[in-house]
Amino acid sequence: MISDVEVGSFLSSGIDSSYIVSLAKPKKTYTIGYEISKYDETNYAKELADILKLENKTHIITKEEYFKEVPNILYHLDEPLSDPAAVSLYFVSKLASKDVKVVLSGEGADELFGGYNYYREVVDMAFYNKVPYFIRRPIGLLASLFGERRGFNFLVRRGQKLEDNYIGVTKVFSEKERKKILLNTDNIIKNKEITKHIYEEQAGQNDVIKMQAIDINFWLIKDILQKADKMTMASSIEGRVPFTDIEVFNVARTLNFDAKVTKENTKVALREAAKKYIPTEAYNKKKLGFPVPLREWMKEKDIYDKIKVDFNGEVAKKFFKLEQINKILDDHYLGKKDNYKKVWTIYCFIIWYKQYF
Secondary structure (H helix, E strand, C coil), rough: CCCCCEEECCCCCCHHHHHHHHHHCCEEEEEEEEECHCCHHHHHHHHCCCCCEEEEEEEEECCHHHHHHHHHHHHHCCCCCCCHHHHHHHHHHHHHCCCCEEEEECHHHHHHHHHHHHHHHHHHHHHCCCCHHHHHHHHHHHHHHHCCCCHHHHHHHCCCCCCCCCCCCCCCCCCHHHHEEEECCCCCCCCHHHHHHHHHCCCCCCCCHHHHHHHHHHHHHHHHHHHHHHHHHHCCCCEECCHCCCHHHHHHCCCCCCCCCCCCCHHHHHHHHCCCCCCCEEEHHCCCCCCCCCHHHCHHHHHHHHHHHHCCCCCHHEEECCHHHHHHHHHCCCCCCCCHHHHHHHHHHHHHHHHCC
16 A cells, blocks of 8 residues: 555455455445446445445446457457456456556455365365276266266366366366367477476375466466556556465465365455455355356357457468357357357457457
8 A cells, every 4th residue: 555646446346355445445446347237246346335435436348348449458468368357457447547546456365365166176076086086087088078068077177187187267278179179280288288397396285285376377477467467557557466465475375275165165264354354245255256248248149240250250260260160159159058268268369369460
């Protein structure tokens, strides 16, 4: 909070930003939302701001507005980052920049304190891990033949060693799928080549510690903090992220496993600490991240048609097997598969490439 200028804060409905705002009590807070109610956090944020007697400014992002800004956002990101939350951050930064030059934000809490539901699988499915690996392995290989299906995905994951499978909380394409959609597969880097040195450093640790190490080194550094920095800078404001402070990290790294994740919850210790300061139920709210209604929008004809044009354009022809990527898009549009992350990743690459080349 030490600054020559006023410091504001982003505020969502979740524990991370709610805890920061409850502790720091900045006079101004900023929230974005969407017209679809389950993706809208503005009411939760307003409730907390009202109780703490803080100002809360909001902006509802329309579908048209969201897609109109995507090329500009990918320009500011420099590289093809396909995290939908970057767009939300861009808009909330724009909103805050009308009043302040510095904002607080909640990045880092999930990686440090064990906030991802993925981590809970280690606890929830501990019984299955007791099954010997030589039995789990063939079951996983058999399950993989059915493609990505609920229930089967778990068997596939548990039929592999963590080091062979886990590359972060948001794996989008498997190596097999990448080969299926790309025209040039000569230089595909295997996931293991990228993550190997981190797993070597964490040898002997339990799976959750290993997963946190992967997420801190890849997801936090190369996505979360990168988009926070670039999206605030796009509006000429400075984002400050208190959870990544070295003192906070030193507390987080000494926590026992059950202070991070249990069968009941994630971020256990952080929620207990936050409970003392957050005057609403936000300390116990399920993780949403920056929720975006892309999944629904891609099933609407106007957005489907818009993406379809780029999936059959010159850039797509240069890099992708058109039949394969169009199938991914069509399957999502028709409700056959939940492919929105795959569609968005390909789409962002195409739009980014058009911006830069």
